[in-house]
Each structure stands twice: as structure tokens, then as C-alpha cells.
Amino acid sequence: MTAADTRIAPAAVQAAADRIAPHVRHTPLLRRDALPGLLVKAEHLQHSGSFKLRGAANAMLALGADEVVAGSSGNHGIAVATLGRALGVGVTVVMAAGAAEAKEAAIRALGGRVVRVPGGVTDRDRYARDLAARTGAALVPSSDHELVVAGQGTVGLEVLRDAPGLDTIFVPVGGGGLLAGVCLAAAHLRSAVRIIGVEPDRARRYARSVAAGRPVEVPPVDSVADGLRGQRPGEVILPVVRHRVDELIGVDDRAVLRAMALLHRAGIPAEPSGAAALAAHSGSGSPDAALSSSPAATAPRPWAPSDPRTPTPAADRPSDRPPTRGRPIPAGRAARLPCPHPHHFRRRTAMNRIDTAELTELITGYYRETLGDDTLDATSDFFEAGGDSLAAFQIVHRLQELLDEEIAVALVFTYPSPAELAEVVVDDLSLAPASA
Numbered sequence: 001m002t003a004a005d006t007r008i009a010p011a012a013v014q015a016a017a018d019r020i021a022p023h024v025r026h027t028p029l030l031r032r033d034a035l036p037g038l039l040v041k042a043e044h045l046q047h048s049g050s051f052k053l054r055g056a057a058n059a060m061l062a063l064g065a066d067e068v069v070a071g072s073s074g075n076h077g078i079a080v081a082t083l084g085r086a087l088g089v090g091v092t093v094v095m096a097a098g099a100a101e102a103k104e105a106a107i108r109a110l111g112g113r114v115v116r117v118p119g120g121v122t123d124r125d126r127y128a129r130d131l132a133a134r135t136g137a138a139l140v141p142s143s144d145h146e147l148v149v150a151g152q153g154t155v156g157l158e159v160l161r162d163a164p165g166l167d168t169i170f171v172p173v174g175g176g177g178l179l180a181g182v183c184l185a186a187a188h189l190r191s192a193v194r195i196i197g198v199e200p201d202r203a204r205r206y207a208r209s210v211a212a213g214r215p216v217e218v219p220p221v222d223s224v225a226d227g228l229r230g231q232r233p234g235e236v237i238l239p240v241v242r243h244r245v246d247e248l249i250g251v252d253d254r255a256v257l258r259a260m261a262l263l264h265r266a267g268i269p270a271e272p273s274g275a276a277a278l279a280a281h282s283g284s285g286s287p288d289a290a291l292s293s294s295p296a297a298t299a300p301r302p303w304a305p306s307d308p309r310t311p312t313p314a315a316d317r318p319s320d321r322p323p324t325r326g327r328p329i330p331a332g333r334a335a336r337l338p339c340p341h342p343h344h345f346r347r348r349t350a351m352n353r354i355d356t357a358e359l360t361e362l363i364t365g366y367y368r369e370t371l372g373d374d375t376l377d378a379t380s381d382f383f384e385a386g387g388d389s390l391a392a393f394q395i396v397h398r399l400q401e402l403l404d405e406e407i408a409v410a411l412v413f414t415y416p417s418p419a420e421l422a423e424v425v426v427d428d429l430s431l432a433p434a435s436a
């Protein structure tokens with residue numbers, strides 16, 4: 001495959017940067033003492049809370065439609081709804097059944113309509129395409145579209161211009177729009193930077209497609225990195241990635257969660273999809289790297305994986321969990337999200353050390369102090385602070401410090417209210433008997 005096979009000219013990324021400039025922030029590259037040799041592209045400070053605003057803005061401004069439809073796991077939908085509100089454009093977001101409820105709430109709070117559909121990303125995107133065709137609305141895909149890819153590429157332009165001597169960029173891969181955009185930005189600037197794409201280890205559709213020389217679809221997978229659960233490489237994206245990417249690395253959920261803990265300790269509120277970049281870096285040992293759209297690190301890392309890139313067969317996962325002081329976390333729990341499952345509420349009597357009311361107060365207080373809001377209502381301020389899963393993670397992390405316990409952090413993503421979150425956390429704490 002050659003450059004001629006790619007349908008997007010590298011210069012489209014500069015055109016996108018010019019077009020979207022009034023609507024997006026040029027985010028900083030963060031340095032932290034705890035993350036030596038690394039720079040973090042702080043897209044959590046982007047207006048909608050993620051880099052997705054860039055691609056959405058480029059497409060919506062260029063298409064100029066009054067009504068748009070977008071398929072999304074959440075961040076793209078929030079971005080489209082943010083733009084829709086600013087530009088007076090009607091927005092419908094199609095989300096798969098398992099997508100984060102807090103992100104749906106954010107889209108609705110921004111005035112967007114949300115349609116939930118059964119199945120995975122492929123079903124969701126098919127439904128969005130059909131809906132757009134039926135209603136005459138413009139389709140703004142979350143990644144596989146020339147304008148969206150060019151918009152995401154502005155992340156790469158900023159990184160490479162702000163740190164021209166950079167050695168490596170790690171890019172988390174969901175639909176692949178960010179990765180393809182960064183590849184195009186590097187081509188446009190004639191940069192020799194090394195580009196590494198990072199996929200969940202059970203959904204390595206880009207690695208497999210690049211190896212096979214044709215698009216390979218993988219079954220729907222669950223992953224703590226909710227933005228990275230793609231099934232099939234994009235038609236527009238794959239040729240760009242094949243042409244320029246240097247390596248594609250798979251990371252497992254444990255590595256992602258540990259990377260996220262490191263980032264939070266360094267004061268950077270990464271969500272799992274962004275923390276995947278650090279998970280890949282932690283196993284690579286590359287110096288002078290930038291972690292795009294989220295964080296980085298080395299330094300003291302008691303939670304760091306020995307080698308996050310080691311493939312973990314699904315059947316082996318439960319025995320592979322971090323140690324807990326109480327009883328072991330039952331098999332499959334970390335992969336089960338979002339999941340206010342009834343059994344959590346049946347087992348409530350087993351609480352110890354901290355009760356639900358105390359925990360609810362702790363969580364509510366967290367929101368009040370950190371986000372200036374004492375509800376979990378999805379406001380744009382709330383999402384600018386990093387999103388619900390981040391806040392939930394920080395709460396659990398704080399509880400770990402307070403209680404000196406390991407908790408199944410993956411369980412607490414995206415619960416709709418402090419009380420429900422508290423129930424689940426308490427349920428996990430109850431894994432450790434009071435006498436332990």
C-alpha cells in the first residue's frame with residue numbers, strides 16, 4: 001500500500017486547524033516530575049472534555065448541516081452535542097446498549113437526543129447511517145470520515161509543533177481517527193516521529209488488519225477503555241495507518257487501570273481510554289515520548305504492570321488480578337461495566353468499616369469540592385473536569401488510601417448517582433471481612 005492509496009491529503013489537517021480554531025482549545029503538553037521523560041497532551045482540558053471536539057467541529061463546520069446524526073461511545077457524542085448547542089444544529093447520538101450512562105446524560109444535558117441500540121459498535125454505526133439516510137440529516141461518524149480524521153489530526157499538529165524534538169507519540173485507538181490524524185499531521189510536517197497505536201488486547205483489529213493486508217473484523221469486546229472497543233478498522237483510516245504507523249501495541253485492562261492510577265496520582269485525570277497510552281508506554285521503555293489525548297508516566301509505580309503488553313487470554317484473566325486483602329474478587333468482575341447489577345443490592349448486609357451513608361457523603365463531597373457541584377448531573381463543567389468515570393475512579397482511589405484496601409475499580413465506572421456508586425463501592429469493600 002502506498003501514500004497514493006490514502007484518500008486524505010496531509011494538508012487537510014492544517015485546513016482543519018484553521019477552520020476549527022475559534023471552537024477548540026490549543027491544549028498544553030504537561031510535564032510532571034513523577035512522569036520523567038514524558039509529555040502529556042492535555043485533551044481532558046478540551047472544551048467538551050476530549051479531543052473528539054476537533055473532528056466533530058471540522059465535520060460540522062464544513063458540512064454546514066442543520067441536523068446531524070452521530071454514532072458514539074460517548075465522547076464523540078458529547079463533542080457533537082457541544083457543537084450543536086453552540087452552532088444551533090440539531091443533534092441525535094446513537095449509542096450502543098453498553099455505552100456509559102453518564103455520557104448519555106451529558107449529551108442530553110447539552111440538548112442532544114440519544115437513541116440506544118442493541119449490539120456493538122458495528123450495529124450502532126449501521127443504525128446511525130440508516131437513521132441519517134432516512135431523515136436527511138448529515139452523518140458525523142466518530143472516526144471514519146475524512147473531515148473527522150483531519151480534525152483529530154490537529155492534536156498531532158499541536159504536539160509536533162510544541163515539541164519538535166519528540167521521539168515517540170503513543171496514540172490510543174478506538175475507531176482509529178486520532179491515530180490516522182496524528183499520522184497525517186506527521187506527514188504534513190515531515191516529522192520522523194515514531195507513532196505507536198494502542199489497542200485493547202482483545203480487540204486488535206488494526207494490528208491484525210495491518211498484518212493481514214486487508215480489514216479484519218473482531219467480535220464486540222468489553223474493555224475498561226470504553227472509547228477503544230472498535231471492531232473493524234475504518235475504510236478511510238486503515239490505508240493512512242498502514243502507510244505511516246510504526247507499531248501497534250495491545251494492552252490489557254489491568255495495565256490500563258494501573259496506568260490510570262499512576263496518572264491520577266500525578267494529578268492528571270485521565271479516563272481509561274486515554275490511560276491506555278501510558279499502559280503501552282510503561283511496557284516499552286521509550287524515552288522522550290508524548291502520550292496523546294491522555295497521560296504518561298514512569299517513576300514510582302507500585303501499581304505498574306510488569307509487562308502490560310503481555311497477551312492475556314480471556315480465560316486466564318481472573319487469576320491474573322491484583323492481590324486483595326480480603327477475599328479474591330470474583331472472576332469477570334472487572335470486565336463487567338457499567339453494571340448496577342441487582343446482586344449488588346441483595347448483598348448489602350455484608351458491609352463493614354464504612355457504610356453507605358458515609359460513602360455517599362464522601363462521594364457527594366468530592367463532587368461538591370472538586371467540581372463545584374453537589375449532583376452527578378451531567379453539565380459541561382462536570383465533563384470538563386474529566387467525566388464521570390474519572391471522578392468515580394478518583395473516589396475509589398481515595399478510598400483505597402483511606403482504607404488501605406484494594407478495590408475492583410473497574411466496577412465503579414459510570415454510575416448515575418452518588419448513592420448507587422456508594423452501593424457498589426461498599427459492595428466491593430464488603431469483600432474484605434470486618435475482622436480482616
Ligand SMILES: Cc1ncc(COP(=O)(O)O)c(C=O)c1O
Binds near residue numbers: 273
Ligand atoms: C479518551 C479517548 N481516547 C482515545 C479514543 C480513540 O479515538 P478514535 O476513536 O479516534 O480512535 C477515544 C474514543 O472514543 C477516547 O474517548
